[in-house]
Amino acid sequence: MEKQGHVQMDSLFMQAFHYAPVGMAIVDMNIKVLQVNEAGCRLLGYTAEELTARTFFDYSCPDAEEDYSHIMQELRNGGRDSFQTEKRFLHKNGSIIWLYLGISFAKNSEIEPDFYIFQFKDITKHKQGEKKLQKICKEYELLTEHSLDMITKHLPNCEITYVSKACELLLDYEQAELTGKFPYHYIHPDDREMLKKYMASTMDKQAVHTLPYRIRRRDGEYGWFESTAKGILNEAGDVEEILAFTRDITKRKAAERKLKEREEYYKSLFEYxxxxxxxxxxxxxxxxxxxxxxxxxxxxxxxxxxxxxxxxxxxxxxxxxxxxxxxxxxxxxxxxxxxxxxxxxxxxxxxxxxxxxxxxxxxxxxxxxxxxxxISERKQNENEIRSTKRQLESFIENNVDPVFIYNLEDKLVKINKAVEATYGWQSDELLGLALKDLPIFPKSDIEWVQRNADDLAKVLGNTFKGLEAKRIKKDGTAIHVSVSGFQIVNEKNEQIGRAIIHRDVTEAKMAEEILINSEKLSIAGQLAAGIAHEIRNPMTAIKGFIQLLTSEFTSRKDYFDIISSEIERIELIISELLLLSKPQEMKFHQANIVSVLSEIKLLLETQAILNNVEINFVSVAARIDIYCEVNQIKQVCINFIQNAIEAMPAGGKLTVEISQASEGEVLIRFIDQGCGIAPEMLQKLGEPFYTTKEHGTGLGFMVSKRIIENHGGRVHVRSELEKGTTIEVYLPR
The missing domain is CATH 3.30.450.20 (PAS domain)
Known part of the structure; x- marks a missing residue:
């Protein structure tokens, strides 16, 4: 009997399912449609076969997808009996429809699986009507709440029953502060009687009245306002309430007052x-x-x-x-x-x-x-100014010295022809650049100029003359200039710019340096002659006694040979010092420079070891002959090696390389890992008495350079601080 009752219930449910006027669907635990009735197919426009091929929510609008997993879980657990919602779905014809959706859970037998029952009906027209009503209400609300005019409703006794949000903007009062109040409390005392008569006149059923008057704002100040009011009639034809629109005319009133004042002003202006x-x-x-x-x-x-x-x-x-x-x-x-x-x-x-x-x-x-x-006087002044301007421009343009004109922002605004002729840059390459960005500064000065641009501008902003500086031409050539400057002022004596003039003093500077070096060389020659004379006498005695000792200590003949050789070199150095005072005849012959440097390495190796310096000797061949005065070349190489050792007080590596520079030249490189030489010091190497050593004389490099040049060679020095120095000696073969 119980089974028969279940069969009857199932039959009744299926009849209700198929013939229900609303859409119904049986959905499995994965929301896949198992069955759908005819009403459901009509609502969505799909056949039953199409609907049962996918999940129910696959037909919802993509932008309306929501996660219902927690709802379905609650339905299965008995946490809720059913769930209702309104949701948009896509009809087969592409249109969007609104469905009212109800979901319930059906617990089946242990044999049959559980399922969900979805019931849905079309509420599209209802939603459209609801949306239209909301739009109308929203428009009315926007009209009243966002109107720049204040809208108020009053009872016939003038009590305020409604005030729009514009009261906050116009009067700085909240809506609640004014609702239920009478307006007379906020009206200027001189306008209250006028307003009472005005409000009484609104009881005329046909009249629409406008009145300007003053209202007190929250801050106590009065502003001018203009109200237009109309009585609203009830079904009996009596005035039930008064509707008023109030506009702030404070600015208009002020404009009217200003207009009157302006009329008086222009009248005075016209007359006087x-x-x-x-x-x-x-x-x-x-x-x-x-x-x-x-x-x-x-x-x-x-x-x-x-x-x-x-x-x-x-x-x-x-x-x-x-x-x-x-x-x-x-x-x-x-x-x-x-x-x-x-x-x-x-x-x-x-x-x-x-x-x-x-x-x-x-x-x-x-x-x-x-x-x-x-404007007769002004025209005369303008003519004089134009004449003066032409004279000044002619003076600048035809000046033989480069002239730079800057504005108050330190931007270059004008240059003359001499700038182009002296530096090589055209005007379109320089105009508009800031002082600190001009390419005429040496690389060594650029960082300083950019870092101190403001201070430099202050200095250059004053009148000055004869400042010596170094500048760079477009081709990279350095020139010495004498820099002068002055302010450019307008007719009010206000500074409007500055002019900087460069005078090329390179030739004068070079002549001055030649003169100074000549004087130094003359002094060095005199000093060298005196030193040579004083050293020769004791050296003669030392040499004689060494020759006597040689016959007694024959077991150390090699030591005495080295001593004698070094004494001879000292005598040669003395002779070289005399070169500074007067030239001497040199005897050239072919010598193996590789052997010469090997001897020097042996001689100076002890000194190098004591200073923790490793000397590496590298040659492309075992024999390379050059035509030279051997002792002078020895002097040069010893001088450069000793300088390198002294430049590495903490030790390091000295590499001496011999290679073939070209078919007729030999290149000797001395590469150390010392402290290096600053660029500004590097330029002065070879000047008499200039030295980077604490106890140096400044003659060593000068003498070495002269010896190399007397051999028809040349010397190049490259150095970088904290990385080391490379000396390259080129000698003809």
Whole structure:
């Protein structure tokens, strides 16, 4: 019986399912449609086969997808009996429809699986009507709440029943503060009786009234407002409430007051203005003239009003046509400005600057204003200024020294031809650049210039002259310049820029350096001659005693040979010192430079070891002959190696390389890992008495350089601080 009852219930459910007027669907635990009734198919436009091929929510709008997993979980657990929602779905024809959706959970037998029952009906029209109603309400709300005018409703006794949000903007009161209040409390005392009569008049069923009056804002200040009120009738035809629209006219009132003040101002301006001011109608008849015009024309106003507009009596005939043409153009609506030469009533020559302005009323030209100013003195000044300017520009442009003109922002605004000729840059490459960005500064100065640009601008902003500096040409050549500068001022003596002048003093600088070096060489020669004379006598004695000792200590003959050789080198060095005072004849012959350097390495290796310096000797061949004076070349190499050892107080590596520079030259490189030489010091190497050593004389490099040059060779020095120095010696073979 129980089974039969279940069968009957299932049969009734299926009949209700298939013939229900609303859409119904049986959905499995994965929301896949198992069955759908005919009403559901009609609502969505799909066949049953199409609907059962996918999940139910696959037919919802993509932008309306929501996560219902927690809802379905609650339905399965009994946390809720059913779930209802409104949701958009896509009809098969592509349209969007609104469905009211109800979901419930059906617990089946242990054999049959559980399922969900979805019931849905079309509520699209209802939603459209609801949306339209919401739109109307929203528009009404926007109209009242966002209106710049304040909207109020009053009872017949004037009590405020509603006030729009504009009260916050206009009066700085909250809506709740005004609702239920009477307006008279906020009205200016002088306007209260007028407002009471005004509100009483609104009881007239047909009348619409407008009234300007003053309302007190929260800050206690009164503003001008204008209200328009109308009585609202009930079904019996009586005034049930009063609707009022109130607008802030404070600015309008202020504008009206200013307009009146402006009228008075312009009247005073017209009467007392130092220029000639007049007005005419479109036929050229004077309609007004200020006292200065009467004075200038030499006629009273009454006489001027009867004449046509022209300066015929006060100007040359050749100007009449131009004056009349300008007037006609102004009468057609175009502002005209022109100058002409004339004579005043006393016969004095003058120049007038005339401005004709159309008089417009409601967009239509009804006359012409005229303003004339005597500019004779200004024209004379302008001519003088133009003449002075031409002279100054000619002076700058034709100046043989480069001239740079900067504005107050330190931007280069003008250069003369001498800049292009001296530095090689064209004006379009330099104009507009800031002082700190100009390419004329040496690389060693650029960082300093950019870092101290403000301080440099202050210095250059004052008058100065004769500052010596080094600058770079476009081709990279360095030149010495003498820099002078001064301020450029306007007619008010206000600084408007600065001028910088460079004078090329390179040749003078070189001549000065040659003279100084010549003097140093002369002093060095005299000093060298004295030193050589003083050292030769004791060296002769030392040499004699060494020769005596050699015969007694034959077991150490190699040591005595080295000592004798070094004494001979000392004598040679003394001879080289004499070179500084007078040239000596040198004896050249072929020598293996590889062997010479090997001997020097052996000689200086002990000194190198004591200073923790490793000497590496590298040669491309075992024998490379050069034509030289051996002892002088030894002196040069020993000098460079000793300098390298002293440049590495903490130790390091010294590499001596011998290679074939070209077919007729040998290259000897001395590469150390010492402290290096600063660029500014590197330029002074070879000058007499200039040294980077604490106890040096400054003669070693100079003598070495001279020896190399006497051999027809040359020497190059490259150095970088904290990385080391490389000396390259080129000698002919």
């Amino acid at each position: 203005h130092p220029d000639i001011i007049f007005s005419t109608d479109l036929q050229g008849n004077f309609t007004s003239a200020n006292p200065n015009f009467e004075k200038f024309m030499g006629s009273p106003k009454e006489a001027l009003m009867s004449k046509k507009f022209h300066f015929g009596l006060l100007t040359a005939p050749q100007h009449l046509q131009r004056i009349e043409t300008s007037f006609l153009k102004a009468a057609c609506g175009d502002v005209q400005r022109y100058e002409f030469d004339g004579i005043d009533k006393n016969g004095s020559l003058l120049t007038l600057d005339v401005l004709n302005i159309p008089i417009r009323v409601e967009g239509k030209v009804v006359g012409v204003y005229g303003v004339a100013r005597n």
